[in-house]
Amino acid sequence: MSETVLDVRDLEAGYEPGVPIVRGASITVRKSEIVVVLGPNGAGKSSFIKAIAGLVPITRGTVLLDGKDITAAPAHTMVRLGLAFVPQTENIFPLMSVEDNLRVACGILERREAPARIEEMYAMFPDLARQRRAAAGNLSGGQRQMLAVARALIVHPKLLVLDEPSAGLSPKFVSMVFEMLAGIRKAGVTILLVEQNAKAALATGDRAYVLVEGKDSHEGVASELWNDPVVAELYLGQRPLSAEKTGHAEKGGAA
Amino acid sequence: MSLQFVVDGLLTGSMIGLGAIGVTLTYSILRFSNFAHGDFMAWGTYATLAVVSAIGATFGKVAPIAPLSFGWPLLVALVVGMAFTALLALLLDKVLFSRLRAQGQAIIVVMASFGASMALRSLLEFSFTSRPTYFSRAIQIAMPVGFGIRITPDQIALLLLTALLVLGVHLLMTRTQIGRSMQALSQNAALARIVGIDVAGVVRVTWILGAALACVAGVMIGILVQIRPFMGFDMLLPMFAAAILGGIGSIPGAVLGGLIIGIAEAGAVQLIGAEWRAAVSFIILMAVLFVRPIGLFGVRER
Numbered sequence: 001m002s003e004t005v006l007d008v009r010d011l012e013a014g015y016e017p018g019v020p021i022v023r024g025a026s027i028t029v030r031k032s033e034i035v036v037v038l039g040p041n042g043a044g045k046s047s048f049i050k051a052i053a054g055l056v057p058i059t060r061g062t063v064l065l066d067g068k069d070i071t072a073a074p075a076h077t078m079v080r081l082g083l084a085f086v087p088q089t090e091n092i093f094p095l096m097s098v099e100d101n102l103r104v105a106c107g108i109l110e111r112r113e114a115p116a117r118i119e120e121m122y123a124m125f126p127d128l129a130r131q132r133r134a135a136a137g138n139l140s141g142g143q144r145q146m147l148a149v150a151r152a153l154i155v156h157p158k159l160l161v162l163d164e165p166s167a168g169l170s171p172k173f174v175s176m177v178f179e180m181l182a183g184i185r186k187a188g189v190t191i192l193l194v195e196q197n198a199k200a201a202l203a204t205g206d207r208a209y210v211l212v213e214g215k216d217s218h219e220g221v222a223s224e225l226w227n228d229p230v231v232a233e234l235y236l237g238q239r240p241l242s243a244e245k246t247g248h249a250e251k252g253g254a255a
Numbered sequence: 256m257s258l259q260f261v262v263d264g265l266l267t268g269s270m271i272g273l274g275a276i277g278v279t280l281t282y283s284i285l286r287f288s289n290f291a292h293g294d295f296m297a298w299g300t301y302a303t304l305a306v307v308s309a310i311g312a313t314f315g316k317v318a319p320i321a322p323l324s325f326g327w328p329l330l331v332a333l334v335v336g337m338a339f340t341a342l343l344a345l346l347l348d349k350v351l352f353s354r355l356r357a358q359g360q361a362i363i364v365v366m367a368s369f370g371a372s373m374a375l376r377s378l379l380e381f382s383f384t385s386r387p388t389y390f391s392r393a394i395q396i397a398m399p400v401g402f403g404i405r406i407t408p409d410q411i412a413l414l415l416l417t418a419l420l421v422l423g424v425h426l427l428m429t430r431t432q433i434g435r436s437m438q439a440l441s442q443n444a445a446l447a448r449i450v451g452i453d454v455a456g457v458v459r460v461t462w463i464l465g466a467a468l469a470c471v472a473g474v475m476i477g478i479l480v481q482i483r484p485f486m487g488f489d490m491l492l493p494m495f496a497a498a499i500l501g502g503i504g505s506i507p508g509a510v511l512g513g514l515i516i517g518i519a520e521a522g523a524v525q526l527i528g529a530e531w532r533a534a535v536s537f538i539i540l541m542a543v544l545f546v547r548p549i550g551l552f553g554v555r556e557r
């Protein structure tokens with residue numbers, strides 16, 4: 001078994017005192033894995049990864065990154081600790097140019113390294129290079145998502161955490177996002193992501209956890225989880241996956 | 256009519272604009288209207304005056320830099336005054352605003368700034384009386400420069416200083432990491448933290464910048480008009496009108512808004528009478544709020 005990058009133990013977190021939203025969730029992410037967190041709407045998936053990223057107060061449990069305790073470290077120190085977070089919405093600065101969105105995220109890099117690193121991001125996302133002077137708010141949905149991911153990757157994170165990167169995108173862009181994630185993992189970045197789009201996420205991910213009512217209720221190899229009857233009832237059953245289930249995975253699942 | 260009002264307006268507009276930069280920064284980054292901003296101006300001016308007096312007491316009479324009405328002591332004192340005003344703003348934030356901000360209700364912070372404004376102003380009146388005072392009583396000869404316009408060397412120097420400061424602030428906001436961080440914080444505070452921006456640090460820089468510029472604006476008023484405890488409070492309406500006319504959060508907007516209001520005021524004084532000066536800011540403010548609430552360079556909230 002390869003080394004553990006993220007180890008979350010028995011995490012309890014919430015927005016108001018005495019009202020925990022995350023209620024004792026535990027997950028592990030190993031080096032170069034893509035781990036998916038699934039779960040019904042309102043299960044607390046976003047709250048869970050926001051708590052890991054230092055954005056929701058933690059009341060119990062621990063978060064270890066590369067063996068280092070980062071439980072409730074202030075959110076702005078997370079990139080320095082090696083954790084880069086891409087929120088689901090409002091994940092770019094709309095009035096700043098594409099380039100300034102990248103520049104402003106370079107705070108922890110050496111001053112001289114930043115321009116080269118920005119060019120590396122442009123090489124990775126040519127769409128962004130073409131629009132470097134445009135206001136980020138004018139980008140298409142898919143391009144915004146790329147910018148948000150580029151902004152997170154620019155600081156060489158050990159762990160990239162994403163909240164529903166495919167939400168609200170057209171099918172063409174959904175597959176593009178998952179190809180992008182597969183490519184990022186190939187480059188050696190470990191990924192933790194929350195997804196509603198279970199089919200695509202399980203196709204790309206290595207392992208998955210199902211979060212229900214703030215707790216991890218189920219864990220498994222991604223490709224097997226799709227066919228797990230318990231999971232189907234817990235999660236997939238609660239959501240009519242009309243559009244998503246028309247693809248091959250469903251047929252494969254039924255076979 | 257004479258074009259003199261353009262020069263008068265640019266001068267008043269410079270003072271308003273420099274003040275409005277602080278107002279617009281505080282509003283867009285800290286998310287509240289700081290009614291004590293005018294009193295930062297007054298405190299900065301009195302601090303500068305105090306340092307000028309102290310230098311005078313130590314070094315004796317220093318000849319002004321010809322053809323200006325002031326010498327190096329005022330320049331040194333201005334820098335000290337700017338630092339003092341920045342410290343005052345940081346102190347006020349630490350003991351008052353930051354605690355209230357943490358509770359999350361903007362209106363409480365606004366009311367607190369109103370209270371702080373009254374307290375600061377009263378302290379000035381208590382210490383220095385409400386009698387006007389001056390940096391220099393020397394009379395400057397205004398030079399004719401054509402088109403019926405006359406301008407003094409002090410006025411030229413201060414217009415240049417304003418242009419330099421505005422350019423400097425603009426470059427700071429657009430070309431430096433701290434400036435980009437300030438923009439980021441004003442657009443999305445949570446995302447700013449996610450990308451690694453230390454909000455507390457950016458907030459400090461915002462106060463320092465706004466307060467230092469308020470001090471410069473106050474000293475300009477002191478040089479060209481007079482020094483009074485109410486000098487900053489009287490600037491409050493024009494400064495807010497300028498910030499809103501320019502579009503909240505926009506530095507070029509605040510400066511342009513200040514110049515427009517300054518020129519409109521001077522024009523109104525020349526055309527219809529001095530008693531209308533105060534009404535100009537109010538009318539412009541109302542017009543902007545009715546016609547284009549986001550101002551000249553503003554952007555609609557997402």
Ligand SMILES: Nc1ncnc2c1ncn2[C@@H]1O[C@H](COP(=O)(O)OP(=O)(O)O)[C@@H](O)[C@H]1O
Nearest residue numbers: 015016021039040041042043044045046047048
């Ligand atoms: N900012 C917030 N303040 C208070 N409660 C919140 C906030 N964000 C989410 N919640 C609550 O937390 C619960 C879980 O939400 P969320 O973590 O967004 O779930 P998911 O991402 O799985 O859909 C919901 O009941 C929601 O009402």
Ligand SMILES: [Mg+2]
Nearest residue numbers: 045046047088
């Ligand atoms: Mg969510």
